[in-house]
Amino acid sequence: MMKLYGVIGDPIAQSMSPIMHNEEFKQLKVDAHYQPFHIIHQDLKTAVEGMKAIGIEGFNVTAPHKTTIMPFLDGIDPLAQAIGAVNTVVRESGGFWGYNTDGYGFIEALQTAWKEDLSNERVLIIGAGGAARAIYYSLLARDVVNVDICNRSVANAEKMIAECPYNGVSKALTLDDAEERLANYTLIIQTTSIGMYPDISDSPMSMENLSVDTFVSDIIYNPFETAILKEAKKRGAHTQNGLGMFIHQGALAFEKWTNMKPDVDRMTKIVTKQLGGELC
Template structure:
């Protein structure tokens, strides 16, 4: 990759940032497509966020991704945000259009794209159980509701977070039947029978732990999607395979949210297969 006076700059703002796989993913693709772009990691402390966002304008940076802890706080510093990002209350992508900074959230859409492209699954007419009620769950819930899911349940260790999430979105999506459930196996056993898709959005699985969900109560056609991508095969996915269910890891969501950001900045369709292979190779090492 040769940097010259015409190179367009993109990147990611987070704190810490050293764990991010996005520079590898985007730079590989820029090089592959011969695009004169570069993607840089920026370690930005919370107290420096406003200054860093202004720098995007001043230094004519084309666009950036945001990661922990900036996704919510950044909204106050942008000129406008799109409808989905507003509903989610978080921005993971900024586009700089002639110094006007526009915020998007591609996490939930990336999840939907992965469902469609990796699994041929549409949320229309489906009953979905989301495990977890944190930031990722919010984005996924909004996208599933926008995508036409008629029934969405949320279960969470801290039950009142699940309740709050459901309360907030019941008014905004009146046609969706929402429910909040405590994260205990006796309760879950009663509702798994009609679940088409179970999504783990908790961080459980990253350290080899398992929530030990009663997967045998799911129909054999059910899909288990674990958004954790490191490790690629979590204990939940292993248990799902043992139960004869379709199991999918979080690499697809990571790749498709990146592909959507890439398209926003370059107007070019990203080669998702190359993105996925690049990340899988790194995660297997």
């Protein structure tokens, strides 16, 4: 009997997840289908109950439901609980359990593109929203302890640091302070929506003080190369867009559902083609 998986969000038509997961099901000969579900906030509880009732094995969660879905699940993984957001739901022992693969997906993409051992890196995260929180907590959970956060609202960065249950050495900075100290960091992670299509000329900060060979990552992948990545590359930095994070978080979800490792390279190629881009 075919197993059913999916993704819920509002909106959801733009999601690249169905084409990515359905191709892997096909290639790995898994009798399953991945379906997008447009769920509005008011229907979320009913939708989760309905998905459980019809036997859906697992699903992804995207905006705006990553936080609001948590009370309707039967259990939450400790990392997802700490982050305060769920992006992957797995049927376990007849119930729905929530996980967050965003942060670990980012880390795996970074390790693939750059280096395996990140423990001694000096990291700056730009932004203090949901994506920043997932990445920050996941880095500290993986023993990357020197992670500073800069944000337009320093209070939000301070709050994120204070609430983190993992040990780290972190400072909350203004954007101006972070710009002045860029040379102190070996890894810079841009997590805001600044520079996303259609505002592709916007950048959260100048890269003027960037050190050569710093690695700069932007979680945006539309456009494939944001203004901040273009400037960083001109100054000698290694760069990475957000496509790898999207692919790897999906691959981790796929593995949780099926206990099978998907082909990350194949997933990358199919999503890149769908987005009309080219592999770098």
